[in-house]
Amino acid sequence: MTRTTQAPKALRNAGNYIDDRFHLAKTGKKQLGKVFPNHWSFMLGEIALYSFIILLVTGVFLTLWFKPSMAEIVYDGAYEPMQGVTMSEAYASTLYINFEVRGGMLIRQIHHWAALIFLAAMLIHMLRVFFTGAFRKPREINWLIGIALFALAMVEGLFGYSLPDDLPSGMGVRILQGVMMALPIVGPYASMFLFGGAFPGEDIIPRLYMLHILLIPGILLALVGAHILILWHQKHTQYPGKGHTEKRVVGTPMLPAFAVKGGAFFFFVFAVITALSGFVQINPIHLFGPFTPTSITSGLQPDWYMGFMEGSLRIFPNWFDIDVAGYSIPTAVLVPGLVVPGLVFGAMALWPFVEAWISGDRRHHNVADRPRNAPVRTGMGVAGITFYGLLWMAGSNDILSETFSISLYATTWFFRITVIVGPIIGFIIAKRACLGLQRRDREQLEHGYESGTIQQLPSGEFIEVHKESSEDVVHVLESKEPVSRIDVRALDENGVEAPSSRGLMGRLRLRLAEWYTRDNVSFEGVEPHTGHHLRHGAHGEDNLSPQDREEAATT
Amino acid sequence: MTDTNRNHDNDGAEGPDRVIGTPSSAAGSRVIADNPQGDASQEGAYSPEETHTRPEELQRKGERTAAMWFTLAFLGGVGFLVSYFLFPPDAEGHPSIASPLIGQWSNMLMGGTLALSLFGIAAGMTVWARQIMPHYEVANDYDELPSPPEEKSSFSDFFMRGADESGFTKRPLMRRTLLLAMAPLGLAPIVLLRDTGPLPRDTLRHTLWEPGMHMVVEGAARHGEEGWIHEDDLTPGGMISALPYVEPDAEHPHGLSLNDQAQTVILLIKMHEREFSEEMTREQRNWTHNGIVAYSKICTHVGCPAALYESESHRILCPCHQSTFDATNGAKVVFGPANRPLPMLPITVDEEGYLVADGDFSEPVGPTFWDAQRGK
């Protein structure tokens, strides 16, 4: 690296060959120099990308043997406990993969673990983007694509879970069918069309198979491509820091370091998933037994990402079901099955636009917000996590009930109440925590950090010595901008309210804007390291902000 | 970052790309480690002492570490190939993966070696990137958004000229007929889906159950009349999952397709007649026989088998979403999300005392749909 070596001839020739045809030298240099900010949380999306690749590869392997057929056969394969059992060809071929294809069990387990990791990675990636405000202009469209990816991946996972036609997987399909049936008027038709007749019929697995291996992955692939292209074009956001500005992004270039780091990360993801698959049994369909519509197991669960829907199906009561003249609208199915996911995904999709509308913020943002510097957003995020998390836990309330010996109905009631109260409490706590952290930041910016060293002053007073924060820290602390807000009480020169604040929506917006910005701690006029704690013994009153004076008075 | 540095940079080729902390390769060997007080202090996340190349000695150490990881990965990979051939499937006299214990070994060996190999590569590459490559950061300018007004208006002019030339806005007849032409084509894919399944008609309202049909225990491999359930078979507090008896054929031990099973399966429950609730209607009482009552096993919520009968409280619980039905009272919903009671199957006995159906279910079986209770 101290000297540029001449490119080897073969490489030069290949390069020339390509460039002769595509004119890529300039673009190539630029793209290979693409900057990747250095922070682990920027790697979360990559986990999802890599597990998706693993899913594609292992999925192809599984298709070599899997037979998507519901034809009933009597099993005569090598796995002894099931010999002579009547089952569908789909289930029998999955047994074949498990017990007669070497490495088949491993690949199946990799496929399943990778699916769990795929969705988990997408979720925390999404949370990172949300809490750092990385969805803001100009990245709203990529945020929407991300949500579409998550929703599609959920469906993809559900369908994949349903294919082996084992006992729990068939029940997943049954619940899907039950939710469809509840749709007013169209329900029975939709169900008959999807299943090719009454449940379970003989068509559903071939159809889900087509959706699972062709249609949905195709759309996923296209969306992943678009997601990455947009990211590439708009470049990464970055955390505040020295030299990190709205105009330029700082980080490791693609060539050489990041290419190697990214490659290493792919292998890490693959290694962890493989290690899990080698040693931790997942979805042991050969132990579950084949699907029959008449049998069921206790503790029946979907995979984790469907847990919040399962939970809402469990706790939503039938009190709001509408029964008139023999016609029923079972809201206890429709609300959890459609409204709850609609609410979760709808709220996520709308949030960037709602936030921009409330705050009137139309600027471009490339430097990520620290979550504490947007307390309302952070609070909303925490409320959302609480809501989702509680529903998710409610989806395993029977397991919780059994494990902790709590009455089953008590857990139902617990979740019914906390699902409403929890998010509110979560919001309040998170917002308070943010504001507290803001105050601490302001404190640290002015007074430096607490060094942990206690000194006794000549006067006998004990103080903790404060030290100046590093330049880097100061950069981070100073990154806090005033939360942008529309001018709440704006009157024009004639004393007339701005048009944007008139009318019902206008007033609503004003109220929201006030709520959004009200409690924010202002950093205005705070100069780094001017606080009195750094100059003990020399309490210069001149530099103190009013708050400091107050503080000085009380201490 | 200083002007001096900028001068070295990029040989004038690319504005935005700039190396912080190290000059471009063209500038030769001046890296920041040689120049700790260097000019890198202005930008980048790292202070100058963290922007550096590694001394040769450290690099050599890194090379050894990386090589060790890669060697480990190689061994893991070889181990994977070996473990693949170690356990042949379906081989006479050899350990076969069809046996669960050997399958477990095979899976752990293959998974373990593959994971080791992958991890070795990953760790080696990480060491490579972190201990051998020089460490520095670069900055890229974000694209200026939005485009400058001239570019925008130039684009707009170009586009509108094209649009005008096309005549699409000026020729409404053509435009409208084109849209008209599209409409049926747009419907075609939806229409084509029509044959994915039959219409429901009244299939949801009827099952196989007919008066006089005998019952057999679900899953029991008894043949013919031997399998019929007798009224004396059940003891108070007893329960059994049952299906209608039809002449068996080879394909279906019960002679029933899965579809028929899904519709006809019942829970037979016996209790003391005095335990029946007062609220039970006379009709519902008539559907029981001597304390035996038959409910559809398919939950009216979303269709799981609601099979969990508690003989003390006489509650029937669906293990999926915990809808709870009162078995003493026509399976009335007492907790949970289900919309309506489990349908009841009227039962009686034949002259020998075998249980038989006395008709079809009282209501459509399975998940509640919009007109499930119509005409009741």
Next chain:
Amino acid sequence: MTRNGETVKWITARRRHPLAGYVVVTLALTLFGVGYAVIAPGAERAEAQTLAAEAAAAEEQPTAEDVAEGREIYNKTCASCHGPNGEAGEGYTGPDITGEGAAAVDFQVSTGRMPSMNPDAQMPRKPPVLNQEEIDDLLAYYNAELGDPGAPGVPSSDIPGEPPKRADFEDHGAYEEALEEWEAKYEDYIEGAKNPNAGMELYLANCAHCHSWSGQGGALTGGRWAPEIGDATPLQIYEAMITGPGTMPEFSDKVITPDEKQDLIAYVKDLQAEPNAGGIFDLNRVAQVAEGFIAWTVGLTLIVACAIWITAKQRTHD
């Protein structure tokens, strides 16, 4: 004290280290994981039970002496709740047991559920208070003087119950012999099932909705639960089916014939004894909930730890 002081100092000196946060998170997660591993019940229980040590099956007809001993045991351990005649009644907290049958008595006592201190709560399985001989005496007394002859008696002696316990034998040889005999009986019963496939269907249709596909049990209403059946002996499972202990429904020998019960028990026992082909960690055969938990706490955590390694700040000195 000084050592503590030093530790605190050591921590204080490093708590502002850039990696301190990661270390804390990693430690917390490790603690969490280890905590889970400790709490999660061991998987080997089922097997350990099968191999456990112990007593002979006395097949001789009970003598008057046995009945007398049984009466004494009854009066000592049972009569305080069930009354002197087993009819309970006024002033007694327990139920009338005269109609329950010897199978129910054997089930309750051999699973350690009886004698119970709290008649209102569901009893978990416990090590039995009485040994096999005492139970036999108790049953002899029950059959001779208390029980209703029409109620289900202890089923066929071909069905294996608890394996012999070393403590009940004076010399090792006799114990070994009894154990061998028991093992042969166990094998005969399990292997002798004519149609384990029917056993699977019967189990899934009538049992799995409470006890779960793996026999791990499940939640019921009112704070009750369906117990795990891994520890239950074939005899106990059989007795549970014919007597319907607690809230469990009864499955008489006419509804599910003795042969079918054998099929069913063989299926459950084989399933529980089957090694996990997918790896040694079976997550207690809870399946999806445990899998999701592991994917987050182990899978994702390890991957993020790798990401932290890759992107950690690099100083010249590390």
